[in-house]
Amino acid sequence: MGHALQSGTGIGERAEGGTLPEATGIELIQPVRPIVLGFSQLGSESEWRMANTNSVKEAAKEAGIELLFENAEQSQEKQFEAIRSFIKRKVDVIAIAPVVHSGWDEILTEVKQAGIPLIISDRSVDVGDTSLYVTHIGADLYEEGRKAGKYLVDKMRDAAETVQIVELRGTEGSSPSIQRGQGFRDIVLKQPGYKMMASVDADFTFERGKEAMGTLLEQYGSEMDVLFAQNDDMALGAIEAIEEYGLRPGVDIVIISVDGTRRAFMMLGEGKINCIVECNPLLGPNMMQAVQELVAGRTLPKRIVPQESVYTEQMAKKETPFRKY
Structure with missing residues (x-):
């Protein structure tokens, strides 16, 4: 197989078409052979991640792109191995x-x-030379944290006492954990009357979320007012721990989560989650369009951000039937 940007590879030239970030309406001359995309997925740690994987696989099939898929199972070293195998x-x-x-x-x-173009999907990377990748397709993770913070400040604007917050973080060193946490703090902790009681790692999983929340409840009990969970799986685990402790999630403890999975929306509808900041996992169509654009020799924007919203309890019943993940 030749590289996408080399001549004489048998990859077809591109006709006029649409522009990113909308993954629709592109018109491409079909290549002589399928485009080959190597994708290193970081793992399968959450419902969000599985929806993201399915979106990539389905979009590749629909676009006629040959997908070489590798699951790194939360290991950077395995990602290195996959990338070298793709090379x-x-x-x-x-x-x-x-x-x-x-x-x-x-x-x-x-x-x-x-000589192989590289796309960053979902999470970001910290590199000294940004020309090492062509584009980054994914949410503004810092802004997701800010949205969560803005919701909390608005909801608790009439609070008479200090608002005590606990946070469940994602995988240590991951960009969502770093950026969501920073965005949240940059809004909330600049306000008078807010205190971060504890911030603990729960690795974006249901099990770790439940375990960590159980430990926090043993330590702080009903002193905590707010839980900011950096993803839905951790929030759902925390809800179980809160109920087992004898408190009411969404009532005794305000719960803010990030992602927007169907199960979390069900909890939103029941009042057990108060706010969900959406992080759209359905990045497959955008990725496949970017791949086709690259092969056709087009220049891509350095950053492609999908449309995302903030959902409250009042919006849950209307929105839940339309969740695709």
Whole structure:
């Protein structure tokens, strides 16, 4: 297989068409052979991640792109191995959903030296040279944290006493954990009357979320007013822990989550979650359009951000039937 940006590879030229970020309406001359995309997915730790994986696989099939898929199972080292295998196989494009934020300079330099364009999906990477990747497709994670903070400040604006907050963080060193947490703090902790009692790692999983919340309840009990969970799976685990402790999630403890999975929306409708900041996992169509644009020799925007919303209890009943994940 030849690289996408080399001549004489058998990849067709591109006709006029639409522009990103809308993944519709593009018109491409069909290539002589399928475009080959190597995708390193960071894991399968949450419902969000599984929806993201399914979106990529379905979009690749629909676009006629040959997808080489590797699940890194939360290991950066496994992602390095997958990327090197993609280089060896001379794929046309490589895409990665990075498990952590840092440590990518060397491996991405190898990709660039091989002449293979690279797409960052979902989470971001911290590299000294941003030319090591072509584009980053995914949410504004910092802004998600700010949205959560703005909701809380508005909801608790009439609070007579200090608002005591606990936070369940995602995977240590991951960009969602870092950026959502920072965005939330930059809104909430600049307001008088807000205190972060504790912030603990729960790795974006239901089990760790329940375990961590149980420990926090033993330590703080009803002193805590708010839980900010950096994803739905941790929030759902925390809800079980809160109920087992004898408190009412969404009433005794305000719960704010990020993602927007169907199960979380059901909890939103029941009043057990008060707010969900959406993080759209359905990035497959955008990724496949970006791949096709790259192969056609087009220049992509450095950042592609999907449309996302903030949902409250009052919106849950109307929105839940339309959730695709």
